[in-house]
Amino acid sequence: MKISLRHTLIGGLATLFVASASAAEIELLNVSYDPTREFYREYNAAFSKHWSELKGDEVRVRQSHGGSGSQARSVIDGLDADVVTLALAYDVDALRQQADLIPENWQSRLPDNSSPYTSTIVLLVRKGNPKNIRDWDDLVRDDVEVITPNPKTSGGARWNYLAAWGYALNKFDGDEDKTYQFISKLFQNVPVLDSGARGATNTFVQRGLGDVFIAWENEAFLSVEQLGKGEFEIVVPSVSILAEPPVTVVDKNVDRKGTREVAEAYLGYLYSDEAQRLAGQHYYRPSNPEIGKEFADSFPDVELFRIDDVFGGWQKAQDTHFNDGGKFDSILEEISRR
Amino acid sequence: MSVAKKRRVIPGFGLTMGFTLFYLSFIFLIPVGGLLLYTSMMSWEDFWRAVSHPQVVASYKLSFGAALIGATINLVFGALVAWVLVRYRFPGKKLIDALVDLPFALPTAVAGIALVTLYASSGWVGQYLQIAGIKVAYTQLGVVVALTYIGLPFVVRTVQPVLEDLEAEREEASASLGASRFTTIRRVILPSLLPALMTGYALAFARAVGEYGSVVFISGNMPYRTEITPLLIVAKAEQFDYHGAAAIGTVMLLAAFALLLLINGLQWWTSRRGV
Structure with missing residues (x-):
């Protein structure tokens, strides 16, 4: 009786393990500033859909919003952000200066000074x-x-x-x-x-x-x-x-968590037509001039x-x-x- | 030697003392030590420059000044509230008694937003004060109002139990021995209440000096005028100036400690003079 109970337990645990490993659910944390709340809520849903069509994995993006400077400070102090999307380059650069979380050339890794909008x-x-x-x-x-x-x-x-x-x-x-x-x-x-x-x-x-x-x-x-x-x-x-509110992957964090691929795709997709249009709908000026033309009327x-x-x-x-x-x-x- | 081995009703002095020390270190000493460590990494000149900047000095004056005024208001009116709650019976007494604790329970940010909604020049109270030429929101007066609000329960709750133990018979005895009402208050009631009043005052003051949440909404945060020291510390930290923030924090810690020591000293002195 005793032995069989133990076996059952081990078997159960093993099943749990296997199950959790096969259903690849990836979690990303995007640390952003105050007024992007509404935009990223919609963008996260769009990216999740895009990624599951592409790779079949589920991505769940968690959001954190606050003053840009205090958000940067949280990341420096150890908040596990995969990507940051802050209000100004100075706050992002602090991640390099204060904690060496990103490389010196971070702002040239993505188009338009890493500002998709x-x-x-x-x-x-x-x-x-x-x-x-x-x-x-x-x-x-x-x-x-x-x-x-x-x-x-x-x-x-x-x-x-x-x-x-x-x-x-x-x-x-x-x-x-x-x-x-x-x-x-x-x-x-x-x-x-x-x-x-x-x-x-x-x-x-x-x-x-x-x-x-x-x-x-x-x-x-x-x-x-x-x-x-x-x-x-x-x-x-x-x-x-x-x-120009810039975005970047937080290298030290994604390398430790093994989320670099999806984090980079998350930021890259911000430049897609779909995301650019979404940005325009939330009153950000799209960096893609073609999409920008569609919103020419709303932006003086x-x-x-x-x-x-x-x-x-x-x-x-x-x-x-x-x-x-x-x-x-x-x-x-x-x-x-x- | 036999004294040291005295048996207690409840054993476990070693265990509880050990736990107390561990707990205090973990909760209190380590954070404070960290603060002092950060500060100690600065040179004297840097430290002095950080803590003696005119903007910082202006914030000390406001934070400590408004906290003292708030605590003093609470000393008088808190004692009055405690007196009414203990000595009289009236309908709704239980409710008022419970309401006194509200500033403990309500998130300070909510209190701040409520106060500013009330006292802004478009608010319910503010629009009438405006006519009288009094501005509360976004002035130093607003800071005093917020600090008075959050300090109220401290005085009431420390005075109340002492007052409950103080039999009304003593006042009657004093009166029947020919003392006037004023003499009864001065010679009989106040001396027994004084230690509790002092404790309440010290707690209300200490709470007010460190208050952040409610004040930032009502003060307007103008440097040199309505900027409290805790806000300045937050501002420093957000500019990644951890040392500057720690230095000002250390000054606040020392000043608050000195003032509390002074108040405790006064309390000890008054209680020694004897009732």
Whole structure:
């Protein structure tokens, strides 16, 4: 009796083992930033279908969202991400600088600087545009309150800041001092500094604070279409920044987990026609110009500049503007003395 | 020697003491040690620069100042609530008694969102305060409101049991011996309550200094004005400046420890002066 029971147990366990090995269910973790929630929910389903048709394996993609900087920090501190899809290259590069999780050439491994979709920064105003806000110049007027999150903690806010800076630098013919004064004036009009993009959206949309909200284009569309239909309008500034949110495989993690093949396919498929269209539907600008044409109506024409051209890349922009003792710090100090 | 071998009703001193030490090290000492270790890797100049930046100093003033004000408000009104709950019987008393614990149970983020919805200039309370020229949300006053809210149960819950043990007969005796109402409060009630009040005050204060969740929603997080120290620590960590974050954390730890020591000292001193 005893022996047969033991055999039964062993047999049962063995069956379990074999069963779990044959039904290859692969799990991926994609660590992303705040406003991509809706897009990746649909993309994950599309990729799962694509992969099971191709290889017959089931892929289940888990998502994690949060502020871009804090998401990068979680991965550095050991969160088992197979891929990261963050708001800016600086946060992805931190994975290399802080923890050596990815190689130096990570951004050249995929097309378009590893950014399958891009976005830009626009202005969101209340219905009817009561303060008549047309361009960045209106944001430094004394009677205008501006909502933007804190560039120290929010990736999106750094794009906001750099977009305004790039505009002013162009306006003042490259005069750094005048540009600095312009941005300082803009931040004097900011009553609240939320730590992330979603928090700032809530402050503007739900709390009713501020006259204009500097936002990701896709967040602005989301606010107009879903959060408060008919209550907001998008104002497209004359000049803005080309925001390239990059993606990469986390090499150290996928090699350890043995998920490199599927993780690379997951990112590669972002460039497929299907995924590009999905990105467009979620208000991201597709990087494929052919698909981009299909959405030409929804994306207004803006003169876009690149961070590399105006600021010499993320690392330099970060050092000059956002690190401790940088330009943003001295702007805050100046405002506090008023 | 025979004293050391004294038998206890419940055995197991060695075991429980061992477990206590292990538990405390695991839960408390190791994280704090890690914090101090991180800080100790900095040079003195770097440490000083990190903790004495004007923006950081402004946040200390706000965090400790607002926590002190909040705890003081709770000291007065928490004692009052405890008094009412112990000495009077009225309908709904059980309900109010249970409500006092709400700030313990409610997630602080929920509390923060509720407070800001209430006090924003478009909110239920805020719109009337606005008329009176008082702004609560996104000001330092908002920080005080949040810290008062989360500290309330500490004073009530420490004072309540002491008050329950304090027989009303002593007040009657005091009155029948000719003491005025004021003298009774001053000479009979307050001295017995003082240690409990101090403990409640210290707990409410300590809780408020470290509070993060509810404050970030109502304060507006403006550097130099409404930015609390815990937020600054989070901001540092998000910029991968772990050392800076640990340095400010160490300062908070030491300051909170010093203040708690002071309050405990006061408590010891008052109880020694005797009732």
